Amino acid sequence: MSSESQAKRVACVRRATKETTISVELLLDGTGQVDVVTGLPFLDHMLTALFLHSRMDVTLRADGDVHVDDHHTVEDCALALGEALDTALGQRAGITRFAHAYAPLDEALCRCVIDLSGRPCAVIELPFRREMLGSVATENLVHFLQSLAMRARMALHVDLLRGDNDHHKAEAAFKAVALALRAAVALDGSAVPSTKGVL
Secondary structure, eight states: OOHHHHSOOEEEEEEEOSSEEEEEEEESSSOOOEEEEOSOHHHHHHHHHHHHHHTOEEEEEEEEOTTTOSHHHHHHHHHHHHHHHHHHHTTOTTBOOEEEEEEEETTEEEEEEEEOOSSOEEEEEOOOSSSEETTEEHHHHHHHHHHHHHHHTOEEEEEEEEOSOHHHHHHHHHHHHHHHHHHHHSBOSSSOSSTTSOO
């Protein structure tokens, strides 16, 4: 196993704009310890599910213009977390790279397929009926996953297979992403998993 894959896969990211200030500490090979405060309780709930079930340790603090709306905070949290994932993965040597997972929540069932390819792409099919879940617009939950994929440089496909309750749909989606991420970042050798030799 290479010295890189043996090293601790960690990242600290700070993102500051006129709209938000975000700080993230991420340990890929953790136990699912999550400490998240975004000012948006439903987003906290989704991020807690995402990182608890991915078994990553995450501390995130966000101070955003939630008096305007939720968009900037949701987007910038996704960008900061995506940057942290990309940084912690380093050259991506030894990772499993491809993974898929299914997650149910009661009547809702979601599928996620991931390729940590270094090429960002997001196809997110999550039809919601409600405009808001708590203080978060449902369209911004989709946007979160799109932004995370772009900044983490991964191909991310998320599809709702069935479901009626919008809270259940969202939580099943974030849990499916968590389980797929957990498998994709797992170490399985030492080589970069690509015919190109680089990701």
